[in-house]
Amino acid sequence: MTAAVVTGIGVAACNGLESGPFWEATLQGRSGIGPVRRFDASGYPATLAGEITDFVPEEHLSGRLIPQTDRMTQLTLAASDWALGDAGLRPGTYGTHEMGVATSAASGGFEYGQRELAALWSSGPSHVSVYMSFAWFYAVNSGQLSIRHGMRGPSGVFVSDQAGGLDAFAQARRNIRKGTPMMLCGGVESSLNPYGWVARMAGGGLSTSDDPKRAYRPFAPGANGCVPGEGGAVLVVEDADRARARGARAYGEIAGCAATFDAAPRHGGPPGLRRAIEEALADSGTEASDIGVVFADGAGTAEADRAEAEALTAVFGPRGVPVSVPKAMTGRMSSGAAPVDVACALLSLRDEVIPPTADVGQAAPEYDIDLVTGAPRPWRPGAALVLARGAGGFNAAAVLRRAS
Structure with a gap:
């Protein structure tokens, strides 16, 4: 394909x-x-x-x-x-x-x-x-x-x-x-x-x-x-x-994408973010162990951050993958935020470095995630996962990898 x-x-x-x-x-x-x-x-x-x-x-x-x-x-x-x-x-x-x-x-x-x-x-x-x-x-x-x-x-x-x-x-x-x-x-x-x-x-x-x-x-x-x-x-x-x-340089390939939707709170049911992650991985033919970094949604509230951390630990295990939220330096740009995270993921693939999450000393211990803070972290690029959630129940995930 x-x-x-x-x-x-x-x-x-x-x-x-x-x-x-x-x-x-x-x-x-x-x-x-x-x-x-x-x-x-x-x-x-x-x-x-x-x-x-x-x-x-x-x-x-x-x-x-x-x-x-x-x-x-x-x-x-x-x-x-x-x-x-x-x-x-x-x-x-x-x-x-x-x-x-x-x-x-x-x-x-x-x-x-x-x-x-x-x-x-x-x-x-x-x-x-x-x-x-x-x-x-x-x-x-x-x-x-x-x-x-x-x-x-x-x-x-x-x-x-x-x-x-x-x-x-x-x-x-x-x-x-x-x-x-x-x-x-x-x-x-x-x-x-x-x-x-x-x-x-x-x-x-x-x-x-x-x-x-x-x-x-x-x-x-x-x-x-x-x-x-x-x-x-x-x-x-x-x-x-x-x-x-035409001799163009490719930053990376869009390997997999998925979107899910949460039911209204009155209807109950689990959040759909985990399913979006799993479907994006399946769409890309990538195993969870192949993901080297997650660019998280990072809403900045206890309830939303907990839900995202739970999805990450369910898929990757406790502290199973480095997590970065570079939008902590720009603010949440609504529909502009995820494209900037995609840009960060592609530049991370190119330069073999993960940007830090600014102004966060360390993640709250109850989230059990490996949040990259303080300074950029070197990595050996495999694949990157970008996540986004929108008000009203929207969830989206994309897997990026180096172009073959």
Whole structure:
């Protein structure tokens, strides 16, 4: 069966734009979490975020495009340029119908929407931009990527919160197997505005700490929630044979994917994360013992971390596999988080090193997991597992390994 490989990575995160600066910061344990700057959050219980402060849209996009797009789309388009450049793809490498797009979204263009609603309330409907009709929409990133890069193949969007990035990744693989030679996939989020902020708070699980080093500490004793993040990643996925024929470097192969769904609490039943792990392993033909690192979801609350740790120990045994949560340095970026974890897994395969989980001295002993903390850990790459869970019961898992 056709193998799908990742040939390009474009990352936009609060601790680094583009994969090189981001990866350097991640290996150094350098966090980008700090007080919210984009609006006055002092009156809210949560005041910290992983905010991107060094992105200037005018340096990446035309003056015509900027008024049409929300910040999340601006970041997405820039990340796609970085990913395509990293893959060495030039215009004309593939025909327009040989390229597709699969993205994920959880919030849509909240910042754009809030601004235009304010214009409606304060000045009337004639002051609302015509671009409001699509700039807020969940699927707008897929559409804008298709237009920018002339990609007329299969296109879609997944709305499954934090798990959405892996769902889009799996869809890219499915389309490669169906015959599409190249896919752009991933997710990028940006909702650091009052409208987006209260929506995140309503979902629960946010840390109210005002200390950036103690606010988001997944699997740590006394963990009290997460910090919202901004950003994500766009990845170039190609048919392995076509990539090899054009001399492309492959970071790794998408070996297996799976998604499950938890029943509502009133219905009971076990969480579906363990089943997602086992199905992804089965899909990849990989044994649990072959997994050399897990990039965990790491929600940062006692209940969610315990459930994830129980799934890991059930599959791999107590302290059976190194676990890393690099998003502790960026905040939880909703549907953008898992694509960044995929990027970390691929870069770990390339460099034979596992990034640390920042600001966590050690995992709480009751979780019985081997959490990588303090400094990067060398490893002999076999396969990597990436996990994600979304609000409402979404679970997703992906197995990555070195391309053959």
